[in-house]
Amino acid sequence: MRSCLLIVGGMLFAAVPAMAQAPADLSSSVQAQLPELTETYKHLHRNPELSHHEEQTSAYLAGELRKLGYMVTEHVGNYEDGAHAYGIVAVLENGAGPRLLIRTDMDALPVEEKTGLDYASTVKTTNAQGQNVGVMHACGHDIHMTVLLGTAREMAARKSKWHGTLMLIGQPSEETIDGAKAMMEDRLYERFGKPDYVLAEHDTNEFAAGTIAVKAGPLLAGATSVNVVIRGVGSHGSAPQAGKDPIVLSAEFILAAQTIVSRQMDPQIPAVVTVGTIHGGTKNNIIPEEVTMGLSLRSFSDEVRAKMVSELDREAKGLAEGYGIPADRMPTVKVFENTPATINDPGLNAKIRASGEAALGKENVFDARPVMGSEDVGQFSQGGTIPAVMFWLGAADSQKLAESKKSGVSLPMQHSPLFAPVYEPTIRTGVTAVTAMALDILR
Structure with a gap:
């Protein structure tokens, strides 16, 4: 044969x-x-x-x-x-x-x-x-x-x-x-x-x-884990004008993050952005200083995941600037796990x-x-x-x-x-x- x-x-x-x-x-x-x-x-x-x-x-x-x-x-x-x-x-x-x-x-x-x-x-x-x-x-x-x-x-x-x-x-x-x-x-x-x-x-x-x-x-897709810290200015919950609310800013960031795949990536290349954790605040009448989030990015392409990280950083800083966050309180986007x-x-x-x-x-x-x-x-x-x-x-x-x-x-x-x-x-x-x-x- x-x-x-x-x-x-x-x-x-x-x-x-x-x-x-x-x-x-x-x-x-x-x-x-x-x-x-x-x-x-x-x-x-x-x-x-x-x-x-x-x-x-x-x-x-x-x-x-x-x-x-x-x-x-x-x-x-x-x-x-x-x-x-x-x-x-x-x-x-x-x-x-x-x-x-x-x-x-x-x-x-x-x-x-x-x-x-x-x-x-x-x-x-x-x-x-x-x-x-x-x-x-x-x-x-x-x-x-x-x-x-x-x-x-x-x-x-x-x-x-x-x-x-x-x-x-x-x-x-x-x-x-x-x-x-x-x-x-x-x-x-x-x-x-x-x-x-x-x-x-x-x-x-x-x-x-x-x-x-x-x-x-x-x-199986590659995965990149990202920590995001959204910073604000703390204040009393009754006087939001005296601070900068990182919880509201985080909510806007989460929604903006979902558009990275749907509007900024080639729809023929699979990709996922997931916000898996979010932590912020200690009491219901206190505007906190910061909110931390844990995100998971997935794609079959290392280049696509790197672009998603870059876009997350741009979105976070752009929203913060538009919200009037002080320059020394800008958000940080940091990769802490990565696998091909x-x-x-x-x-x-x-x-x-x-x-x-x-x-x-x-x-x-x-x-x-x-x-x-x-x-x-x-x-x-x-x-x-x-x-x-x-x-x-x-x-x-x-x-x-x-x-x-x-x-x-x-x-x-x-x-x-x-x-x-x-x-x-x-x-x-x-x-x-x-x-x-x-x-x-x-x-």
């Missing part, structure tokens, strides 16, 4: 799906792992930890990987404030060949779980703002870690079937989009070798458990699609669509210079998903206190798919 070949990142990839072949015993081997993996998943779900605090989670993951024969290094990563991260790097070398990085995230969210499950999280902690909050794996990172461990076990048992180096990453602080950057800042590739390929998955309730969804090109878009390499995507179809059946591999949610996994591709792919791992009950589509009422999604993946088929599918993909990449 003739086949077309793609040259990607210096490697030859077969572009014909039929050429990928899943090991005959893979399904039964993964099925045999399920009881242990189920206990792993429930343990991780019951014991979530917030971003920057994944101490026990990382230690557990590192210990399990060491048992499988991987060389594990802990505490990889440096944050901008000088603190060390809880990143993990586990390496399994198996002769000459490509180096494949497979990444999982480890952190949970400040969400109080309301699923009512017998393995639900009851963890409470104090966040950085001093608030008492519940903690939950409301984004499925517990699924991701379980899939990584199952894949690690399958790959260690199949060393005769592949050659090269497997580099497993336990990444902290994905939810605050600074964990991947922290690991890269700690000379990740200089210390452990630069990968030839990067692979990751993310669970979702938009697809049924037992299926995956793949897509070449843009999958997740762009799937076309050649590697074709490769993993073929692997998924061979392992799961073509009827269980779907086309994904781009969404405006964000991830920091793109940091590992170094601006697209390393071929990288993230795919969606279905996690929804198929019957409930069908009913949801019929009624138009969405299932609880990531970050919801009701988010509850159907864990057994999701884990089984994830381990099967990622193992098949890894074996094909390293074959």
Whole structure:
């Protein structure tokens, strides 16, 4: 049979799906792992930890990987404030060949779980703002870690079937989009070798458990987080003419910010401006000195997000000048988080699609669509210079998903206190798919 070949990142990839072949015993081997993996998943779900605090989670993951024969290094990563991260790097070398990085995230969210499950999280902690909050794996990172461990076990048992180096990453602080950057800042590739390929998955309730969804090109938007401070002149609420009200000015700014996308950006380029937080004032009859806001900007283009920041700054200062705010009280617009878009390499995507179809059946591999949610996994591709792919791992009950589509009422999604993946088929599918993909990449 003739086949077309793609040259990607210096490697030859077969572009014909039929050429990928899943090991005959893979399904039964993964099925045999399920009881242990189920206990792993429930343990991780019951014991979530917030971003920057994944101490026990990382230690557990590192210990399990060491048992499988991987060389594990802990505490990889440096944050901008000088603190060390809880990143993990586990390496399994198996002769000459490509180096494949497979990444999982480890952190949970400040969400109080309301699923009512017998393995639900009851963890409470104090966040950085001093608030008492519940903690939950409301984004499925517990699924991701379980899939990584199952894949690690399958790959260690199949060393005769592949050659090269497997580099497993336990990444902290994905939810605050600074964990991947922290690991890269700690000379990740200089210390452990630069990968030839990067692979990751993310669970979702938009697809049924037992299926995956793949897509070449843009999958997730890049995100820029911005702090805006609107300053005024304090006064008594009964005498507004004696001050400059930053709350009224903030209200005008919020409305003006929404016109940046609708009237100043190309409508053919997706972009979102969201004002997620606003804080100002201490009492109902006091005009305060300032109002602070937290904004999230999303686009598939770094240039578009940079333009949005510039326009926010112009709008804020223009409104302040028109409102008569003193020159020494001008607003400030400051970027404090930034992560690139997740762009799937076309050649590697074709490769993993073929692997998924061979392992799961073509009827269980779907086309994904781009969404405006964000991830920091793109940091590992170094601006697209390393071929990288993230795919969606279905996690929804198929019957409930069908009913949801019929009624138009969405299932609880990531970050919801009701988010509850159907864990057994999701884990089984994830381990099967990622193992098949890894074996094909390293074959």
